[in-house]
Amino acid sequence: METASLERTNLYDQQLKILRRIGEIMGLDGDIVESLSIPERVIQVKVQLKGDTIKTFIGWRSQHNSALGPYKGGIRFHPQVTKEEVIALSMIMTWKNSIMGLPFGGGKGGLRIDPSVLTLPETERVIREYVAQMYKYMGGDFDVPAPDLNTDGQIMAWAVDEYIRLTGKNDFSSFTGKPTELNGISTRSFSTGLGVAEVTKIYAEKFMGGIEGKRIAIHGFGNVGYNSAKFLQEMGGKVVAISDVNGGILDWNGLDVGKVKEFSDRYKTVKDFPAKQISNEELLTLDVDILIPASIEGVINAMNAHSVKAKLIVEGANGPISVKADEILKKRGVIIIPDIIANAGGVIGRYVEWANNKIGGIIEEEEVKRIIHNKMREAMGRVMKTTEKYESDYRTAAMINAVDRVVKSAKLRM
Numbered sequence: 001m002e003t004a005s006l007e008r009t010n011l012y013d014q015q016l017k018i019l020r021r022i023g024e025i026m027g028l029d030g031d032i033v034e035s036l037s038i039p040e041r042v043i044q045v046k047v048q049l050k051g052d053t054i055k056t057f058i059g060w061r062s063q064h065n066s067a068l069g070p071y072k073g074g075i076r077f078h079p080q081v082t083k084e085e086v087i088a089l090s091m092i093m094t095w096k097n098s099i100m101g102l103p104f105g106g107g108k109g110g111l112r113i114d115p116s117v118l119t120l121p122e123t124e125r126v127i128r129e130y131v132a133q134m135y136k137y138m139g140g141d142f143d144v145p146a147p148d149l150n151t152d153g154q155i156m157a158w159a160v161d162e163y164i165r166l167t168g169k170n171d172f173s174s175f176t177g178k179p180t181e182l183n184g185i186s187t188r189s190f191s192t193g194l195g196v197a198e199v200t201k202i203y204a205e206k207f208m209g210g211i212e213g214k215r216i217a218i219h220g221f222g223n224v225g226y227n228s229a230k231f232l233q234e235m236g237g238k239v240v241a242i243s244d245v246n247g248g249i250l251d252w253n254g255l256d257v258g259k260v261k262e263f264s265d266r267y268k269t270v271k272d273f274p275a276k277q278i279s280n281e282e283l284l285t286l287d288v289d290i291l292i293p294a295s296i297e298g299v300i301n302a303m304n305a306h307s308v309k310a311k312l313i314v315e316g317a318n319g320p321i322s323v324k325a326d327e328i329l330k331k332r333g334v335i336i337i338p339d340i341i342a343n344a345g346g347v348i349g350r351y352v353e354w355a356n357n358k359i360g361g362i363i364e365e366e367e368v369k370r371i372i373h374n375k376m377r378e379a380m381g382r383v384m385k386t387t388e389k390y391e392s393d394y395r396t397a398a399m400i401n402a403v404d405r406v407v408k409s410a411k412l413r414m
Helices: 004-009 011-026 030-036 083-099 120-137 153-167 191-207 223-234 257-267 280-284 323-331 345-359 365-390 394-412
Strands: 041-050 054-065 071-078 105-112 143-147 215-219 238-244 247-250 276-278 290-293 312-314 335-337
Touching: 011 030, 011 083, 011 394, 030 394, 041 083, 041 120, 054 071, 054 083, 054 120, 054 143, 071 083, 071 120, 071 345, 083 105, 083 345, 083 365, 083 394, 105 120, 105 143, 120 153, 143 153, 143 345, 191 223, 191 290, 191 312, 191 335, 191 345, 191 365, 215 223, 215 280, 223 238, 223 257, 223 290, 238 257, 238 280, 247 280, 323 335, 335 394, 345 365, 365 394
Parallel strands: 071 105, 071 143, 215 238, 215 290, 290 312, 312 335
Antiparallel strands: 041 054, 054 105, 238 247, 247 276
């Protein structure tokens, strides 16, 4: 049986296959493709927690490509993180930053650790030790980490403090995703969801007669799912179904996203909200106009792809559609806006924070929203033109745009 965990194990191989396919379509020299398939640097560290016993954890930072600027990408804590996964994710960050027109390359960090068993003081010690071993390869002009899976603003606060302590440089641009009290920006909590809503609206305006009244199902009601639903409802979309890990809810007349959020905050789930109760699997197969998978990897796979009825899928999460499912959906004519563009609002927000820290400026929330709006429209415009030029799907077009910008920049620097 196809599973998300199996595909996660093969993420690096998948990325290599995708890159080679794009290289063939673009007619790139084999040496260029080979160069892009190998990270410029991978740093491995051993982090130890000393107490009654010594706990040892292994971690990595992959710096994939710097043709466009400093490496940029998150740090994740997870008990199953692997070196190959970190490398693959750093490649994805290269493409994501490139497609959005940002002055960043791709990087990603990971520590193989179960954060649920750590106390708060232990978490602080772990991130400070990680930074202590990595700081010579970090900085606002070299490699700029951010929060990722199981890391947050508080962890970034400890990280930037450790970096400043070790370097003697008051460089708040060395990390993004920080609390606002440490020169972070207030939009970090909703930038990704806003970006998802923007690309959905852009496509709907061009090919679906507008977003108004379009029936939308959201799979996952975390940060990305909630904010995608919130902004799409404000834009005129009709959010009819929402789910979280415990189950889902359906109302064909439209759910009040604000009330669902209040219920979820109070009861820690959307399940039992006053609406029709459905399963996560049922939500994925609803007869809606737009489906936004915003939870985990591989929720749409070879087992359920034939049952998906949505005309448009917008990838709010990273990798929510498996490789096999992607092929099935494309053959059925389902349009997919891929993750490297759909959920890139977060990297735009982090770019704004980084740039703001560089100049020591203050930026208002509405200005950040405007930048995300404009960047998403510019990127979608480029991708739409590429789909026409190559007669390709959106995932292929996005990758062509991303790889092309990196290759051109690298050639100019030779």
